[in-house]
Amino acid sequence: MNFSENSKVWIYQSNRELAAAEVDQISKILIDFTTGWTAHNNQLKATAEIRYNRFIILIVDETQAGASGCSIDKSVNLMKALEQEFNINLFDRFNIAYRDGDTIKSVGRIEFEDLIKQNKVDTETIVFNNLVPILKNLATQWEVPFKNSWHQQVFGGLVTA
Secondary structure (H helix, E strand, O other), X not given: OOOOOOOEEEEEEOOOOOXXXXXXXXXXXXXXXXXXXXEOOEEOEEEEEEEOOXXXXXXXXXXXXXXXXXXXXXXXHHHHHHHHHHOOOOOOOOOEEEEEOOEEEEEOHHHXXXXXXXXXXXXXXXXXXXXXXXXXXXXXXXXXXXXXXXXXXXXXXXXXO
């Protein structure tokens, strides 16, 4: 299925890496959800994927039908149910994911600040911008160097040259 580059994207980041069995289970739940996802009785052209065993990405191509408040509420309720079932947190916006070599790690805000102060995170560290709004940005603005992300605005004063 092809999706418009302007398709709406929602990224939910788990506070921990999901086990392979969890990814399989969640993937099946997401397929069931997206194939039946509607807005005002209109079928949404939607898909979902899990990347790096940590990020749940929902995509809706609004050229067919737009996501409404009610349909978005349905997706949020699904994520809350996944949190309960799999004992994960998907809504902590200061659970910050970054690359440490080939490994993706996530830490809380205070620990992230400490990593910056210890020079373990710097302006070139790849961080995940889970605020990307559309599909075309997912490829170019999701995994970016710290210096090119919102992280720079929030934590930039802690980075030493």
